[in-house]
Amino acid sequence: MTLHEKLLELIANTASHLPADATAALEEAASREEAGSAAEMILRTLLANAALAAASRTPMCQDTGTLTFFVPHALRGAVTPEAIAAAVREATAKGLLRRNTIDSATGRSYDDNTAPGAPVIHYTDSSTRTIRLLMKGGGSENMSTQFSLPDATIAAGRDLEGVRRAILHAVHRAQGYGCAPGILGVCIGGDRATGYECAKLQLLRDLADRNPDAALAALEERTLAEANTLGIGPMGLGGRTSLLGVKIAARPRVPASFFVTCAYLCWAARRGSIEI
């Protein structure tokens, strides 16, 4: 396979295949809901939709989202922005991606989904030869949020209890939007920009992994369990599953700032990878 074919394969797979851990989490959620309930029906519909999309290699959701590529530095010479853009163009022409890129100043469509700044490419210091791709829909991106602690409106101070309160408020605010059940990537600290970057990176983690930091691992477990008692349910119509996972990381901050950034990813957790 040429590099171009590999990149095209990565896009096609990511758009049409729900990752195994997300599928397993949705299946577990479906079995947790009351038999015959609307919540169960919605989760089964999502699973059937994902199976159908994978079998037919068609996008599982019509919003094929923002494409963010994570490329190890060592591959930078070959996997250039131009090489990635060429693959995106072809994927768009083939109907694997919706025309989904708009010039923010003029309102015009970039019909081939490429423009300065689109797709988004991060060159990372990973030592692997694995390129990763995250496709994140607009409805879910709209639900991402950033708190600056202390925040009196949610009675959140500058400690892990404050972080917990911010997380639960973020889940509560997202209800009815962003196609629940979703995944929450959280960054404690950083600045406003690195906070979002780090929170988004947490969305790439396997849902079944365990945070090596014991305090953060405990907070992940606790907030996930608590979020699922809110009764928001699939699509916000009620039920036992509001979230599939919470993944938290911490970054250094300056004394004056304490951000808690929550990146929300809908059930269509399209993250893919390919070896180069």
Place this chain on the structure above:
Amino acid sequence: MTATKAIHLAYPFTEEAVRALHAGEQVLVSGKVFTGRDRFHKHFADGGALPFDFRDAALFHCGPVVVQEGAKWRVVAAGPTTSVRENPYEPAFIAASGVRLIIGKGGMDKATLDACARHGAVYLQAVGGAAALTAQTVRRVVDVKFLEEWGAAEACWQFEMHEFPCVVAMDAHGGDLFAAVRERSAKTLANLLSFN
């Protein structure tokens, strides 16, 4: 939420059948479904003529991906789009058109809920993002209006659908599932976060 089996709704969706529905019930919609989103509602609000007879039919907030194959159209993806944007127009549209089912995502406002009660209509939540599966429930593309002017995603399509799965989110008796869930979750959140 009570465990129920899905109720089959087939066109024509009568006032009687629609008034018998309650928030939280699962339905399978078959028959005449029109798509219409922002451009369509704007057109209606500006006094434009309705392109089809919506009486006893369904309006779906959806911007489908449709491909032409010879003389025929095939729907590739057809998930619901967020409905709140149509709040300002929907009560008048329900009153003028005789539509019985509004299908979308995320629910609508009190004015639309009131219009549903007054005119005998319901708001159905489709499964967000389930575009591949929803596309499969479109048996046939019957007609399309405003395709050149508005493009495929905004055009007004007439679909013949078969067992399109939805949940009654707002019924004709003032029942609003989103509001009920929101109220309950707010209480639970307050309990979780209370300092005592």
